[in-house]
Amino acid sequence: MDPVTLRTPRLTLRPPALDDVDAIQAACQDAAIQRYVPVPVPYSRDDAVSYVTGFCADGWASGERLTWAVVEGDGLVGTVGLHAIADGAAEIGYWLAPGARGRGIMRESAAAVVDHGFDASAGLGLARIGWRAYAGNAGSAAVARALGFRFEGIARLGALGRDGREDDWLAGLLATDDRTPRPWPVLV
Template sequence: MKKLSLHTTRLELVPPCSDDVEAIRSACQDPEIQHWVPIPVPYRYEDALEYATVHTEQTWEAGTEFTWTIRSSSQLAGVVGLYRVANSSADLGFWMDPAFRGRGFLTEACREVLDFAFGPAPQGLGLARVGWNAYAGNIGSARIAQKLGFHFEGTARLGAALRGELRDDWAAGLLSTDDRNAQKWPILD
């Protein structure tokens, strides 16, 4: 698929490119991102360059992953994407630069990406399901998914690994037919 940008009232969602390398590298020095996101640690310039160029080009072209930088006033605020796209489903993933947290940007950006995921072709992917996973304890990510209308599906005990360490993994799902209103989650309520 050809790369495309999305827009919300306050944000631009633009596929990563070489101009984003230093901002991505800088954001990925955040201990919270390193604790919750499966990125290399230390996160080097070369890692950001490969992600923003080669990886982004290959996955957009193959249609297996669609990622966007979240931009507020032209500044990179975070990243959101649809991962493991196949069989009419995908997984939603995201992170936010610490300087931009707490403003509702991530929820706004994710809503736009979900509209794209569930929207009919050619303006969308026409998916039936979008999943969400986070290492157990990632309350910030869980609250975003809860607000977006994801239904909590459970905890896979030692169901995910981060840099060789097994961790419990929370899972939730959103169907194209769901109303997208905030849900009650036993881990949050």
């Protein structure tokens, strides 16, 4: 699949590039990213290079996994992507560097990716986008909820974390859903 650049009023979303390696490596030193995102620990510069030139590039080439660098000004502040793209569905995932949190950046960038995913003419024409995160990842859950994702439940011991099996929170959004945020029982 040809790479796609998305724009919001204050952000550019484009495929990660080698110029992003230092920012990716720095962000992936964050304890929250290491807790909730399956990245190597410790996270080296070589890991960031492999992420950009392998994981991200291969995903765009196959069309099965599309990852965007979230760029504010001239610098990468996070990534957002659609993965497991097949049969009209995908899953969304994202991370944001600590200094960029709390300003609506991920909500804005993830909304652009969701819009692209559901767009039948210029995007992917998906029917469903799923979301999952290790139980306790309230920041990620708050973004998904704000985008209108519906909480669907808890997959008990449904994820393999760094320290063994743990619960996963699950949510989904359909192309036909009203995106008005609704309460989630895990975010009380």
